[in-house]
Amino acid sequence: MKIPVGIKVFVDAAGVDPRYAHLVHRYVLSAAVWLLVGTFAGLLDAFRYTVPELLELPWLSFGRVRPMHTAAMLWGWASLALLGICFYVVPRSSRTTLHSLLAGRIALWLWNLGVGFGCVAFALGQNNGNQEYREFPIFLQLGPVPVPVVPLLAASALLTAWNFYQTIAKRSVRQIYISNWFMLSAPLFATVLVVVGWFPGFNRGNGQPIVQGWYMHNAVGMWFTPLAVGATYYTLPKLLNKPIYSYALGVLGFWTHIVFYTLIGTHHYIFSSLPSWLQTTSIIFSTAMMVPVWASTGNFLLTMRGERSAMRISYSLPFVFVGAIGYGFASVQGTAEAFKAANEIWHFTDYTVGHAHIAMVGFVSFLVWGSIYGLVPRVTGKEPNVELVGAHFWLSFVGLVMMAVSLCVGGHIRGVSNLVGEPFMEGVRTMAPYWVWRAVGGSFMALGHVIFAWNLWSMRPGAFVNLMQPPADAR
Amino acid sequence: MISFHTNHRLLLVAPALTFAILTVIIAIVPAIHENTRYPGDPDRKPLPADVARGRALYMAEGCSYCHTQQVRVDTRRSVGPDGRFPPLAADARWGRPTTPEDYADQDPPLLGTQRTGPDLADAAGRLPSADWHYTHLYDPRLVVPDSRMPAYRWYFTTADRRTEGDREILLPAAVVAAQGKGFKIFATRDAQALVAYILSLKTGAKPPSPGGSRATGGPASSGGTAPR
Numbered sequence: 001m002k003i004p005v006g007i008k009v010f011v012d013a014a015g016v017d018p019r020y021a022h023l024v025h026r027y028v029l030s031a032a033v034w035l036l037v038g039t040f041a042g043l044l045d046a047f048r049y050t051v052p053e054l055l056e057l058p059w060l061s062f063g064r065v066r067p068m069h070t071a072a073m074l075w076g077w078a079s080l081a082l083l084g085i086c087f088y089v090v091p092r093s094s095r096t097t098l099h100s101l102l103a104g105r106i107a108l109w110l111w112n113l114g115v116g117f118g119c120v121a122f123a124l125g126q127n128n129g130n131q132e133y134r135e136f137p138i139f140l141q142l143g144p145v146p147v148p149v150v151p152l153l154a155a156s157a158l159l160t161a162w163n164f165y166q167t168i169a170k171r172s173v174r175q176i177y178i179s180n181w182f183m184l185s186a187p188l189f190a191t192v193l194v195v196v197g198w199f200p201g202f203n204r205g206n207g208q209p210i211v212q213g214w215y216m217h218n219a220v221g222m223w224f225t226p227l228a229v230g231a232t233y234y235t236l237p238k239l240l241n242k243p244i245y246s247y248a249l250g251v252l253g254f255w256t257h258i259v260f261y262t263l264i265g266t267h268h269y270i271f272s273s274l275p276s277w278l279q280t281t282s283i284i285f286s287t288a289m290m291v292p293v294w295a296s297t298g299n300f301l302l303t304m305r306g307e308r309s310a311m312r313i314s315y316s317l318p319f320v321f322v323g324a325i326g327y328g329f330a331s332v333q334g335t336a337e338a339f340k341a342a343n344e345i346w347h348f349t350d351y352t353v354g355h356a357h358i359a360m361v362g363f364v365s366f367l368v369w370g371s372i373y374g375l376v377p378r379v380t381g382k383e384p385n386v387e388l389v390g391a392h393f394w395l396s397f398v399g400l401v402m403m404a405v406s407l408c409v410g411g412h413i414r415g416v417s418n419l420v421g422e423p424f425m426e427g428v429r430t431m432a433p434y435w436v437w438r439a440v441g442g443s444f445m446a447l448g449h450v451i452f453a454w455n456l457w458s459m460r461p462g463a464f465v466n467l468m469q470p471p472a473d474a475r
Numbered sequence: 476m477i478s479f480h481t482n483h484r485l486l487l488v489a490p491a492l493t494f495a496i497l498t499v500i501i502a503i504v505p506a507i508h509e510n511t512r513y514p515g516d517p518d519r520k521p522l523p524a525d526v527a528r529g530r531a532l533y534m535a536e537g538c539s540y541c542h543t544q545q546v547r548v549d550t551r552r553s554v555g556p557d558g559r560f561p562p563l564a565a566d567a568r569w570g571r572p573t574t575p576e577d578y579a580d581q582d583p584p585l586l587g588t589q590r591t592g593p594d595l596a597d598a599a600g601r602l603p604s605a606d607w608h609y610t611h612l613y614d615p616r617l618v619v620p621d622s623r624m625p626a627y628r629w630y631f632t633t634a635d636r637r638t639e640g641d642r643e644i645l646l647p648a649a650v651v652a653a654q655g656k657g658f659k660i661f662a663t664r665d666a667q668a669l670v671a672y673i674l675s676l677k678t679g680a681k682p683p684s685p686g687g688s689r690a691t692g693g694p695a696s697s698g699g700t701a702p703r
Contacts, residue, residue: 048623048625049623052615052616052622052623052624052625052626053626056625056626056628056629058629061536061625061627062537062540062541062625063536063537063538063540063541063625064535064536064537066537066540067537067540125532125535125536126535127534127535127537129534129583129585130534130537130538130539130540130585130587131583132588161487165483165487168483168486169483171483174481175480175481176479176480176481176483176486180486181479181486181490184483184486184487185486185490185491185494188487188490188491188494189490189491189494191491192491192494192495192498196498196502196503201507202503202506202507202510203506203582203583204510204581204582204583204584205509205510205513205515205575205578205579205580205581205582205584206509206510206513206575206578206579206584207505207506207507207508207509207510208506208578208581208582208583208584209578209584209586210502210505210506210509211502211503211506212583212586214498214501214502215502216588222494251479254490258490258493258494258497259493259497262494262497262498262501263497263501265501265502268588269586270547271547271548271549271550271563272545272547272548272586273545273548273572273573273574273575273577273578274509275505275509276550278501278505281501340551344563344564344565345565347547348543348588348589348590349589349590350589350591352588352589353589415565418565419564419565421564421567421568424568424593425619425621425622428591428621428622428623429621432621435623
C-alpha cells in the first residue's frame, strides 16, 4: 500500500486577517480536544466489554461514560469541527469577510462550555432520561447552583445562524453557493431540534418514543449530514480545481433531504407500540432517503471521476473519497435496517453500533478531516507533515473497518441467535471475540486521532499569518 | 421571480420553516395524540418513594444503554385466540408485547435502543427474588458467569461502615471463605431503591385494559388494548 503523499497545496493565506485565522483554527482545535475526550471515553467502555471490572469508579462507570462518549463525539467533535469549516466556507464562498469575529468567538465559548458542563453532569449522574443524543440536562445542578447546559448550545446555534446570515447577506457575488444553503439552514434546524427535544409537554408516555425517534434521527440527519455535505460541496471542487459534476443535483438533494429525512424517525421503533401508520411512513421514507443520499454521494463520486492522479498526490482527497463512499454505505445500511425482515434481526444488537460508527466516522469524520486538511492550511498558511497525515488516514481507515465489520457481523450472528431462540447468554458469548476486535479497531482509531490532533496543532496560525496586518474592513 | 439562488431572506426562512412544519405533522401532533388517547390511569398514585428513587438511579447510571423495556410485537402474523398479535419470535422470551398503556404513566418511558443485557419490561416476573438482584448488582458474575454488566460495588458497604437501614446480602460460600469467616456485605438504601424499582417492572400475562395502567415504575399489568 502506498501512503498518500501530498504536494504543497497553493497557500492563499496571504492577506488573511490573523484574528480570523485564529478563529477558524480554534474551532477545529476545540473539536480535536473533544475528539480525544470522546475517543478515550469510547475506548474505556469498549474494553469493558472484555474486562467488565476495568476502572471501577462511580463517576466513570460504563453507563456514565457512554453518554460522555456520544456527546463528546457528536456535540463536541463533529459539531465544532463542522462549524469551524463553515466559518471558513461561508465568507469565502460569499467573497466577503465574516460578519462578526466577536460573535464567532462567543459562539465557540458558549458551545465549549455547554458540552463541558454537560459531560460534568453525566459524571455526576445527571442524565436527561437516557434519551439518546439528548441526554444533556437543561441545567447542571452543582449543589444548589443550576448551571445552564442546553440553553448555552441553543444560544450558540442562534448566534451562529445570525452571523452566517449577515455574512451571506453582504456577499459580493449574486448567487448563493449551495454549501451556504446547507450551512445557513443547519443551525436553524438545530434550534428546532433543541426546542422540540427538550420541551416538557409531549416527551412522556407513548408520545415520547415518537419524538425520540424523530429527534435521534434528525440530530444526525438535519445537523451533521447537511453540514458535512455542504462542506464537501465546497472542499471537493476547491481541491480538484473544477466545478461540481452537477449543481442541479445538489439543489435536488437539498430539498429532498429536508422533506424525506424529517419523516423517517419512527424507523427506530419498528415492531413497537407506536401507531402502524407512523412505522409504515418511516419505512417508505427510509427508501425515499436514497434520493438525497445518491444525489450527493453520486455527485461527489462523479466529480472525482478521472481524477486518480490528483487523488494520489493530495493528502486531503483520500479522506473526502472515503467520506463520500461512507455516506452512501451508511445510508444504504440505514435504509436496509428499516425493513422489517432485517430490523427483526439487527435491531437492539451491535449491528446498530457498527452502523452508527460507519455514519459518524466513515462518513462525517472523514469528510471533516478532508475539509480540515484541505482548507485550514489556506487560512493559517501552514501545512501538516504529509507522512503523519497518511498515518492518520490509514490508522483511522483500518481501525474503522475492523470495528465496523466486527460489530456488524457479530451483531448479525447474535440477532440470528436470538431469532432461533438460543439462550440469551449464548448471544453474549457469541459476541465476546467481536467485542475484542472492536476494541482493537478502536485502539487503531485512537492512535489516528492523536496523530490528527498533532497535525492540527502543527497547522496553527504561525508567524506568517501573524505578520499580516488585519484588513481595514475587518471587524 | 423568487429564487433561492439569489434571495438570502428566502433561504433563511423556507428550509427551516419546512422542517418545522413537517416536525409538527410527523412528531408533535402524533405524540400529543398518543398521550391524549392513552392518558394513563386517572386514579394513579405517585410512585412509592423508594421505587421513584430507584428509577432516578436507573437513569443516572444509564441502565437503558444496555437494557430495553420494550417487548416487540409481530404485526405480520395473525392474531391469537385472545385477539392480540404475538410477540416477535426473538422477543417471546421476555413476556407479552408492551403496549401504549404500559408507557402511559411514565415520564420519560425507558424503552431503550440496545439490548446488550436482558429486556427488563418483565424483570420482576422473570426474577422475583430481591436477594438475587442484590447479589447480581454487587457482582453480576457471582450469579451469571459470562455477564458483561458492571459491578455496582459502590452501592454496597461492609459491616464496619454500614449505617441504619442497610441490609445484608447473600454471598456464595466460596466468596465468604476467600474473604475470611464473618465476611458480610450490606446493601445501602440506594441499592434497595434500585432493587425496589426493578421489582416493580412487571407486565404479567394479560395486557392492560383501555384507560389506564397501574402505578408502577414500569410496564403495567392491568388495563389495555391490542397492540396496533
